[in-house]
Amino acid sequence: MTGVDRAPMTRPDAIERATAAGPAIEARHAAVRIGGRTVWEHLDLRIDRGEFVAVLGPNGVGKSTLIRAVLGLLQLSAGELRVLGARPGVHNSRIGYLPQRQTFDAGLRVRGADVVRLGLDGDRWGLPLGGRGRRKHEQAQLVAEAINQVGAEALAERPIGEVSGGEQQRLLIAQALVRRPDLLLMDEPLDSLDLPNQASVAALVAGICASGVTVVMVAHDVNPILGYLDGVVYLGPGGAICGPPEQVMTSENLTRLFHTPIEVLRASDGRLVVVGQPEPPAFHADRHSH
Amino acid sequence: MFAYHFMVNAFRAGTIVAIVAGVAGWFMVLRRETFAGHTLALVGFPGAAGAVWLGISATWGYFGFCTASALLIAALPRSARGARAEESSAIGIVQAFALAAGFLFVSLYRGYLNGVNALLFGSFLGITDAQVLVLLLVAVGALAALGVIGRPLLFASVDPDIADARGVPVRLLSVAFLVLLGLTVAEVSQITGTLLVFALLVMPAATGQVVSARPVRSLAITVGVALAVTWAALVVAYYSPYPIGFWVTTFAFAVYVGALGARRVRRRRAVMVVA
Numbered sequence: 015m016t017g018v019d020r021a022p023m024t025r026p027d028a029i030e031r032a033t034a035a036g037p038a039i040e041a042r043h044a045a046v047r048i049g050g051r052t053v054w055e056h057l058d059l060r061i062d063r064g065e066f067v068a069v070l071g072p073n074g075v076g077k078s079t080l081i082r083a084v085l086g087l088l089q090l091s092a093g094e095l096r097v098l099g100a101r102p103g104v105h106n107s108r109i110g111y112l113p114q115r116q117t118f119d120a121g122l123r124v125r126g127a128d129v130v131r132l133g134l135d136g137d138r139w140g141l142p143l144g145g146r147g148r149r150k151h152e153q154a155q156l157v158a159e160a161i162n163q164v165g166a167e168a169l170a171e172r173p174i175g176e177v178s179g180g181e182q183q184r185l186l187i188a189q190a191l192v193r194r195p196d197l198l199l200m201d202e203p204l205d206s207l208d209l210p211n212q213a214s215v216a217a218l219v220a221g222i223c224a225s226g227v228t229v230v231m232v233a234h235d236v237n238p239i240l241g242y243l244d245g246v247v248y249l250g251p252g253g254a255i256c257g258p259p260e261q262v263m264t265s266e267n268l269t270r271l272f273h274t275p276i277e278v279l280r281a282s283d284g285r286l287v288v289v290g291q292p293e294p295p296a297f298h299a300d301r302h303s304h
Numbered sequence: 305m306f307a308y309h310f311m312v313n314a315f316r317a318g319t320i321v322a323i324v325a326g327v328a329g330w331f332m333v334l335r336r337e338t339f340a341g342h343t344l345a346l347v348g349f350p351g352a353a354g355a356v357w358l359g360i361s362a363t364w365g366y367f368g369f370c371t372a373s374a375l376l377i378a379a380l381p382r383s384a385r386g387a388r389a390e391e392s393s394a395i396g397i398v399q400a401f402a403l404a405a406g407f408l409f410v411s412l413y414r415g416y417l418n419g420v421n422a423l424l425f426g427s428f429l430g431i432t433d434a435q436v437l438v439l440l441l442v443a444v445g446a447l448a449a450l451g452v453i454g455r456p457l458l459f460a461s462v463d464p465d466i467a468d469a470r471g472v473p474v475r476l477l478s479v480a481f482l483v484l485l486g487l488t489v490a491e492v493s494q495i496t497g498t499l500l501v502f503a504l505l506v507m508p509a510a511t512g513q514v515v516s517a518r519p520v521r522s523l524a525i526t527v528g529v530a531l532a533v534t535w536a537a538l539v540v541a542y543y544s545p546y547p548i549g550f551w552v553t554t555f556a557f558a559v560y561v562g563a564l565g566a567r568r569v570r571r572r573r574a575v576m577v578v579a
Contacts, residue, residue, distance in 0.1 A: 106471065111470075113466060122334075123513040124519060128518065128519055132459045132467075133470075136456060139456060142458045
């Protein structure tokens with residue numbers, strides 16, 4: 015990655031973990047079948063620690079399935095998948111996850127800070143009262159740090175149903191970060207946002223990645239994040255291609271993957287722009303404005 | 305007032321019921337499951353009426369039918385994200401049938417006709433020591449269970465997708481909560497009657513969530529409101545000719561409207577300060 019100014023959010027411990035040996039995610043000849051249908055097969059990929067990688071491709075090609083497989087929520091039908099050096103599911107406590115989502119109900123009367131806090135201890139039995147003494151203090155500190163990291167201090171005191179979609183997305187990123195994960199999986203986090211919010215959340219995620227967290231983001235439209243990416247996984251009906259964006263995102267590669275003519279252009283500022291995707295961005299930006 | 309044993313028992317039962325209704329109702333409102341709660345309440349009516357007809361205590365009718373129907377509702381298949389159009393029509397049919405069956409049992413009983421009123425709209429007369437004990441035991445059990453599952457239940461209620469990914473047993477919690485809700489509804493019905501269950505189950509919880517968005521604080525407010533409303537209603541009902549169900553509902557409604565009004569005033573003031 016060059017030419018991108020990343021926010022100075024470096025955490026020494028995270029950098030240390032990021033440079034630990036072995037890739038964050040590695041797949042060899044992996045395949046998944048759901049209900050007798052092969053979603054994808056012969057998938058080979060390697061995502062190194064500290065990278066920001068986008069998973070791209072048309073609808074229905076199995077991008078979310080890949081995320082679920084990484085979380086160990088579904089089994090491979092063939093091949094091998096290693097996540098943080100172990101079977102999928104083993105290190106889930108070190109993974110932050112943002113599912114593809116609708117927004118929260120406007121009437122939901124729970125503060126953003128409480129939603130973030132659930133990311134810390136929501137899976138533990140007991141009453142939602144918090145701990146006592148030092149433990150309570152430590153937990154409050156972790157929650158405050160995560161909220162601070164996404165710049166949502168003012169939002170966190172308001173009921174989450176009352177803040178905007180982009181603001182909810184920030185708080186959910188804080189929730190995913192609150193346990194200081196090594197790996198952050200995000201499923202179309204930019205999809206329901208307007209363009210300025212897409213840009214600011216993309217920059218936020220790039221900053222998180224710079225602090226040593228490996229980020230894998232499923233994206234519908236690559237353009238808002240293209241400048242930050244270290245790697246791209248392109249899933250298509252014709253197979254998958256992985257690698258740095260400049261190598262993967264060529265007109266020939268994408269045309270072969272999608273079975274339809276696609277052009278990758280270089281804009282005057284050096285940015286890559288994908289033209290002729292099966293779903294043009296202008297269409298899916300409107301899709302969520304119900 | 306407390307010279308009469310029946311009033312002492314009424315206060316005991318009312319206190320127990322208010323606490324458990326507050327806590328379970330708070331989760332019910334948060335989970336948007338008031339419709340399920342309503343169904344459970346209506347199913348309790350034929351249960352109680354049938355039990356009276358068979359010469360058993362109405363208490364067992366409430367508990368038996370409410371718990372069974374909670375399991376039934378939990379077993380209904382549901383679409384992934386809350387779209388329950390088909391389910392709601394099925395539940396509507398069950399509700400109508402439950403009311404009709406209850407009315408039939410009351411007619412078959414041919415006894416004290418005023419019983420219908422008590423079953424539908426509540427009564428605080430003639431609560432026995434044994435009944436108080438049963439209410440207490442069930443309430444303690446339900447509260448203990450909610451104490452254990454409280455935090456993951458909150459997580460699963462606020463955000464089932466992420467909770468699921470984090471290993472929270474979302475489906476199991478949903479079933480467990482419905483059963484606890486069934487038990488709670490059965491308890492509340494015995495004081496407020498089938499049709500006015502929501503006075504204690506929804507209104508205090510809705511009030512608490514209007515006043516505060518902090519889970520612990522709004523839960524505490526909910527229980528406080530439920531207790532205050534119940535005690536006030538018992539006192540007023542003792543000195544007035546009108547039924548307890550009316551007073552509980554009226555007081556709870558007044559507190560809710562008051563909370564809404566206070567919030568509006570506070571917001572307007574905040575806007576004026578900003579402007």
